[in-house]
Structures are given as C-alpha cells and as structure tokens.
Amino acid sequence: MNLLRRLLFVVLATGALPLAAATAPRHELTGKVLSVDPERRVIRLHHEPIAGLMPEMAMDFAAPGTDLSAFQPGQRVKARLYAVDKGEYALEGLRVADAEQENLLEEAAFMLQSDTAAREPHVFREIGEDAPYFKLYNQRGEVVSLETYRGQRVVLNFIFTRCPVPTMCAAATARMMEIQQQARLRGLRDIQFLSVSLDPAYDTPAVLRSYAAARGIDTTNFSFLTGPEVAVRSLLAQAGVFVVPSAGLWNHTISTLVIDRTGRIADRYEGANWDIGAMLQRLSPEAEGTTAAR
Ligand SMILES: [Cu+2]
Structure with a gap:
C-alpha cells in the first residue's frame, strides 16, 4: 500500500474527515430513502428543500462511518449535509426519523432532564x-x-466513536469486550453491556452499528446507545462523568456502573483500566444483592 492509499484507509477506517470537510458548514436535511447501495457506500434520498442551498430533489450521498445497511427504501430520515467538493455532498448524523419513536424519546428525555434539575445540587x-x-x-x-x-445485571459506560485518545474510549470498549467474554466463559448469565455515546449528534445508531461491526463485537448482549442530547447530558451528570467540548470533540472522564437486577447501582469503576477480576467478582452469584462499600 502506498502512503496515500494507506492514509486514505486510515481516514476511512476511523471515520475521521479531512479538515476542509470537518469545518464545512452543516445544513439540516430531511428526506426519504429511495435506495441504498452499501457496496458503493451510497444512499439515494429524495430530500426536502434546503434553505439557501438547493430545492427538493433526488440525490446520491456518501455517509462516512455510517453502516448504510441499517437503512431501507421508504424510511424517513434526517441528517446534516455538508460539501466535500464542488457539487458533491456527504451526510453526517444520518438517522431514521420515525415520528412516534422520536416523541417517546423526547418525552423520556424531558423527564430525565426534570429529574436532574430536581436533584440539584x-x-x-x-x-x-x-x-x-x-x-x-x-x-x-x-x-x-x-x-x-x-431482571438482568447491566454494565454501563459512556464512550464516543470519534475519541482520538487510544487509552480512553478504545481501551474502555476493549475492556467491555474482554469482560463480556470472561463472563461468558465463567457461565455468568443475565448480563447486558451498554455503552452510551457521549457524542449523540454524531454517533447515530448506524454509526454505532458500524463501530461495533468494525471491532467484531458480539451484540447479543453488548449494545451501543444514543438519543437526544439533553437525555445524554443528564445521564452523564447523574453518572458522575465529566464531559467538556474540546476542538470539535470531547474531553471526558470514564466511569463504569454496575446496575443490579432491580435497577440499583451496585458498584462503579473509575477510568478505562478497571480491574476485570474485581468486576467479575461483582458479577458473581456470591456478590448478588450486595452493593460495594465505598
Ligand atoms: Cu474517549
């Protein structure tokens, strides 16, 4: 592989964008899926007019880092459109916009936000x-x-797919995969692993799907979650995870919560390098029904 191709590969593999595209203005887009071509990595949409940019039309788009097989013709979608070249556009934040589901999530986000406000300070x-x-x-x-x-135990943390620091999110995900495997080998059952994106505007379900697939993650009991910005900010605050914007990305701390079968927080682990042995102990039958004394 020559250097240029290798660079291009890295860009595609990490979903990172060339600087010009990363700083290009974003335009909100709503449309309907006409067809999907995962091989060519192109999705064809009939989009609504975009004020000051283009009238409604049918158009092909690339959506870097997005698993296009997550989409089907006829779906209503939303995204942010940006120019990559003259007359060429790509999509970020591409997601299915089912009105009923969106309402459900907005309602829950509002309740969570109210709950966070009520808990102050x-x-x-x-x-x-x-x-x-x-x-x-x-x-x-x-x-x-x-x-x-x-009725199951939940191991929950927060990550984001664009995290540039290998010792943070990538390490945390590797650890989650490790404990998932260790728990299975030991016959520990009823455990769900959840990673909530702390960058939900970028990490759509299709981006998270792509992230999981790229790492060969077994998603039968390891899921990646995303949703309304306010819901995620509230969750982070209640979980004691600090996140601050930094150069278009996020600086953050890492915490992992273990939630018992009744929905109670049984334990928490700080940082990306928590002790797998201690977590396995926490998930063992002997530790059931107890909480960490800290
Ligand atoms: Cu990170």
Whole structure:
C-alpha cells in the first residue's frame, strides 16, 4: 500500500474527515430513502428543500462511518449535509426519523432532564441508589430503556466513536469486550453491556452499528446507545462523568456502573483500566444483592 492509499484507509477506517470537510458548514436535511447501495457506500434520498442551498430533489450521498445497511427504501430520515467538493455532498448524523419513536424519546428525555434539575445540587447518583431512568436507541435503532433489561445485571459506560485518545474510549470498549467474554466463559448469565455515546449528534445508531461491526463485537448482549442530547447530558451528570467540548470533540472522564437486577447501582469503576477480576467478582452469584462499600 502506498502512503496515500494507506492514509486514505486510515481516514476511512476511523471515520475521521479531512479538515476542509470537518469545518464545512452543516445544513439540516430531511428526506426519504429511495435506495441504498452499501457496496458503493451510497444512499439515494429524495430530500426536502434546503434553505439557501438547493430545492427538493433526488440525490446520491456518501455517509462516512455510517453502516448504510441499517437503512431501507421508504424510511424517513434526517441528517446534516455538508460539501466535500464542488457539487458533491456527504451526510453526517444520518438517522431514521420515525415520528412516534422520536416523541417517546423526547418525552423520556424531558423527564430525565426534570429529574436532574430536581436533584440539584446533588445530581450525582451514589452506589445503592436507583440508576437514572432513560429511553434511548440501540445500534439497531430500537428504543431501549433500563426496563428492557430488568431482571438482568447491566454494565454501563459512556464512550464516543470519534475519541482520538487510544487509552480512553478504545481501551474502555476493549475492556467491555474482554469482560463480556470472561463472563461468558465463567457461565455468568443475565448480563447486558451498554455503552452510551457521549457524542449523540454524531454517533447515530448506524454509526454505532458500524463501530461495533468494525471491532467484531458480539451484540447479543453488548449494545451501543444514543438519543437526544439533553437525555445524554443528564445521564452523564447523574453518572458522575465529566464531559467538556474540546476542538470539535470531547474531553471526558470514564466511569463504569454496575446496575443490579432491580435497577440499583451496585458498584462503579473509575477510568478505562478497571480491574476485570474485581468486576467479575461483582458479577458473581456470591456478590448478588450486595452493593460495594465505598
Ligand atoms: Cu474517549
């Protein structure tokens, strides 16, 4: 592979954008899927007029880092459009916009936000308290909540797919995969692993699906969640994760919560390099029904 091709490969593999595209203005787009060509990595949409840019029309788009097989003709979609070259456009934040599902999530986000406000000044949830209530999309675009997993243990953390720091999100995801495998090998059952994106505007279900597929993640009990910005900000605050914008991306801390079968926070682990042995112990039958004394 020559250098240029290798560079291009890296760009495609990480979903990172050339600087010009990264700083190009974004335009909100709403449209309907006409066809999908995952091989050519192109989705054809009939989009509504985009004020000051173009009238309604049928058009082909690239959507870097997005798993296009997540889309089907006839779906109503939303995205942010940006110019990559003269007359050539790409999409970011491409997602199915089902009005009914969006309402469900907005409603839940409002409740979560109100709950966060009501908890001021002590928003953070301690070990032993109930985990915050949320409703989000998984990487398949299905609506999930903690109730979806009631009766199971949940290991929950926060990551984002564009994270440029290998020792942070990438390491945290690798650790989640490791504990998922270790738990299975030890016959520990009823455990769900959830990673909520702290960058939901970029990490759509289709981007998360792509992220999981690129890492060969077994999604039978490891899901990636995203949803309304306000819901995610509330969840982060209640989980005690600090996130600040930084050069178009995010600086953040990492925490991992273990939630028991009744929805209570049983334990938490700080940083990306938590002790797998200690987590396995926490998930063992002997530790059931207890919370960490910290
Ligand atoms: Cu990160």
